[in-house]
Amino acid sequence: MRRGAVDCLKRAGLVPKSYTVEQYEKEANAMGHAAPGETVNTTYDMKKPEVLACLAANGNVFMDR
Numbered sequence: 001m002r003r004g005a006v007d008c009l010k011r012a013g014l015v016p017k018s019y020t021v022e023q024y025e026k027e028a029n030a031m032g033h034a035a036p037g038e039t040v041n042t043t044y045d046m047k048k049p050e051v052l053a054c055l056a057a058n059g060n061v062f063m064d065r
Contacts, residue, residue: 001059002028008054015043028060 006024009015027042034040044051055061 004058005055005060008058009044009051012050012054014045014048014051014054019043 002021002024006015006019006021009024010017010019023043027040031040031042046052
């Protein structure tokens with residue numbers, strides 16, 4: 001799932017070609033442990049529908065708290 005999300009983000013030009021699954025996992029983990037209302041900086045813009053589509057298509061969904 002995570003590899004698919006990273007591949008999709010790369011193909012869509014939403015992250016650099018050098019972006020890795022490890023980077024994605026680190027950012028996803030930070031979002032999962034963020035306090036309600038806390039902003040977590042990620043390589044990709046979570047407000048872009050294209051990003052959300054890549055994540056959702058690969059079973060990775062993050063809830064807005």
